[in-house]
Amino acid sequence: MLPCHPIPIVLLAAGLFQSAxxxxxxxxxxxxxPEDAQAWSSPNWQTEDALVAANSTASxxxxxxxRAVLLQNRDALLAELESLTARQDLSWPQREAALLQFxxxxxxxxxxxxxxxxIAFLAQWQPRTLVxxxxxxxxxxxxxxxAASAHGVQNRWLREEAQQRTLARLRTDAQDFLAEWSxxxxxxxxxxxxxxxxxSERDNLQKVLAIAQAGIAGNAELAVPAxxxxxxxxxxxxxxxxxxxxxxxxxRALLLALDDLLNIEQLVGVLAGLRRDAGAxxxxxxxxxxxxxxxxxxxxxxxxxDLLSDPELGSSAALAL
Numbered sequence: 001m002l003p004c005h006p007i008p009i010v011l012l013a014a015g016l017f018q019s020a021x022x023x024x025x026x027x028x029x030x031x032x033x034p035e036d037a038q039a040w041s042s043p044n045w046q047t048e049d050a051l052v053a054a055n056s057t058a059s060x061x062x063x064x065x066x067r068a069v070l071l072q073n074r075d076a077l078l079a080e081l082e083s084l085t086a087r088q089d090l091s092w093p094q095r096e097a098a099l100l101q102f103x104x105x106x107x108x109x110x111x112x113x114x115x116x117x118x119i120a121f122l123a124q125w126q127p128r129t130l131v132x133x134x135x136x137x138x139x140x141x142x143x144x145x146x147a148a149s150a151h152g153v154q155n156r157w158l159r160e161e162a163q164q165r166t167l168a169r170l171r172t173d174a175q176d177f178l179a180e181w182s183x184x185x186x187x188x189x190x191x192x193x194x195x196x197x198x199x200s201e202r203d204n205l206q207k208v209l210a211i212a213q214a215g216i217a218g219n220a221e222l223a224v225p226a227x228x229x230x231x232x233x234x235x236x237x238x239x240x241x242x243x244x245x246x247x248x249x250x251x252r253a254l255l256l257a258l259d260d261l262l263n264i265e266q267l268v269g270v271l272a273g274l275r276r277d278a279g280a281x282x283x284x285x286x287x288x289x290x291x292x293x294x295x296x297x298x299x300x301x302x303x304x305x306d307l308l309s310d311p312e313l314g315s316s317a318a319l320a321l
Contacts, residue, residue, distance in 0.1 A: 162192025
């Protein structure tokens with residue numbers, strides 16, 4: 001088990017406040033306020049006042065106490081969490097700062113080391129410390145995003161479990177791995193499966209790639225494992241074949257992989273092949289992704305000049321030139 005190292009509360013809170021504000025802006029469009037702004041709660045703390053209140057020895061002591069309960073008598077953890085929320089001698093910034101620091105301390109633990117009821121309690125936490133939104137001061141945004149941090153811990157568990165499960169499956173049946181991939185919808189689970197695939201042995205990667213390539217026409221979901229297997233194998237032919245066949249959302253990642261793997265002469269050759277065999281949209285994207293490497297190369301410029309008259313690719317070629 002990892003030791004619990006106290007995190008400076010001011011830095012911790014400030015960082016999460018910025019993340020929360022950024023998330024709010026992202027969800028509503030850059031520089032725009034949410035359409036349901038009238039439904040948001042009003043702020044109940046000013047940011048600086050809340051940070052000052054949170055930066056207390058009490059917050060660190062409470063977090064350490066919760067950690068001790070978890071390690072020594074974890075069945076009592078939920079009661080301790082509930083008791084903390086009822087303490088009237090502490091402000092909400094102090095209580096929420098302690099909870100956030102405790103959640104962060106769970107990062108090195110496995111799922112079976114944390115009581116399910118306790119992590120569920122934290123994942124369902126409703127924020128109490130609301131500070132003014134950066135774009136409209138009358139709207140409150142959480143200073144301590146406890147629920148998001150708890151969900152992050154749960155997602156890490158899902159990812160690690162999927163990785164271990166997939167490593168075992170890849171050793172025995174690549175077909176089963178791809179079937180599970182097609183059925184998986186949780187991003188953390190898929191991330192763990194990709195982790196396992198990227199760390200798999202060459203023989204297993206080749207099996208996955210062959211089966212995925214054969215089935216990709218009928219199942220677009222297989223483009224992702226096919227891409228990871230081809231890149232891990234550094235298989236230029238397979239990467240190019242995926243591009244020609246049409247890799248959908250994986251096209252950019254495949255082009256970036258080729259940019260890393262090939263020199264300029266090789267890239268020009270691949271681009272010429274894509275012009276002949278792939279769709280115009282993919283060729284245009286390739287020109288954009290590779291534009292820095294293509295710039296100034298005689299062979300690349302000759303090919304791009306030839307594309308200027310192409311009604312679908314002329315504008316992309318002009319930009320690259």
